[in-house]
Amino acid sequence: MSYRLSNRSLSNLKQCHPQLCIVVTRAIQISRVDFIVGAGIRSIEEQRENVRKGVSKTMNSKHLPQEDGLSHAVDLWPWVNGDIPWDEFSVFRCVADAMLQAAQELDVELRWGGDWDRDGDSSDHDFLDGPHFELVSV
Numbered sequence: 001m002s003y004r005l006s007n008r009s010l011s012n013l014k015q016c017h018p019q020l021c022i023v024v025t026r027a028i029q030i031s032r033v034d035f036i037v038g039a040g041i042r043s044i045e046e047q048r049e050n051v052r053k054g055v056s057k058t059m060n061s062k063h064l065p066q067e068d069g070l071s072h073a074v075d076l077w078p079w080v081n082g083d084i085p086w087d088e089f090s091v092f093r094c095v096a097d098a099m100l101q102a103a104q105e106l107d108v109e110l111r112w113g114g115d116w117d118r119d120g121d122s123s124d125h126d127f128l129d130g131p132h133f134e135l136v137s138v
Helices: 007-015 020-030 044-052 089-106
Strands: 034-037 072-076 110-112 132-135
Touching: 007 020, 007 034, 020 034, 020 072, 020 089, 020 132, 034 132, 089 110
Parallel strands: none
Antiparallel strands: 034 072, 072 132, 110 132
């Protein structure tokens, strides 16, 4: 099944780095599960609130505008039967599989929050951020 990005998802990508947009666009075409772009760029206030709530661990987030004024991170949420399955890490891994494959195809270096050190093992991390993807270098 082929999926496509909703208008809301496209809007959330508007202030993201073009490389990230291209990877997300390719990933939705090859993904085994539908997903939405939940977050792209964030304000300092939004990031501060995410740290306070514990859903982010740093104020040095790539969701904040970088030197080029764009976000170098995006959060993708699986969309299954009209809902986001927050408690099913395996579904977030399916989105990650598509994103990492798309990044490889497009020669874009990407880091997933479910495997920060990119060693293929999610079990060696204290903080898993399954929705999070960021550019490693631009």
